[in-house]
Amino acid sequence: MLASLGGEAAHDAELAEVLRASILDGTARQLAEIYRRAMNRGELADSPNAEAAAQLLIGVILSGAAFRAPGAPLLGSREQALVLEALGASLRD
Numbered sequence: 001m002l003a004s005l006g007g008e009a010a011h012d013a014e015l016a017e018v019l020r021a022s023i024l025d026g027t028a029r030q031l032a033e034i035y036r037r038a039m040n041r042g043e044l045a046d047s048p049n050a051e052a053a054a055q056l057l058i059g060v061i062l063s064g065a066a067f068r069a070p071g072a073p074l075l076g077s078r079e080q081a082l083v084l085e086a087l088g089a090s091l092r093d
Contacts, residue, residue: 056087
């Protein structure tokens with residue numbers, strides 16, 4: 001359903017703004033809070049870009065929904081590994 005809405009948003013500026021504000025911005029805010037808490041616990045070497053991370057996550061989810069085989073999980077092990085690698089780049093060793 002989200003992929004369909006995204007397609008419609010390409011032709012509807014108001015819908016695009018609603019989706020951006022509710023999904024992208026909301027996800028970025030949640031990730032920023034997660035990163036802040038992880039920084040406070042000393043788990044991150046530096047603070048990742050929450051907006052970039054939100055776009056990455058949403059993109060992986062949408063591409064998974066668009067290209068997965070029927071009955072396959074939304075995120076396969078390959079996609080999970082890619083997301084963890086990208087988001088974990090700032091983890092302390």
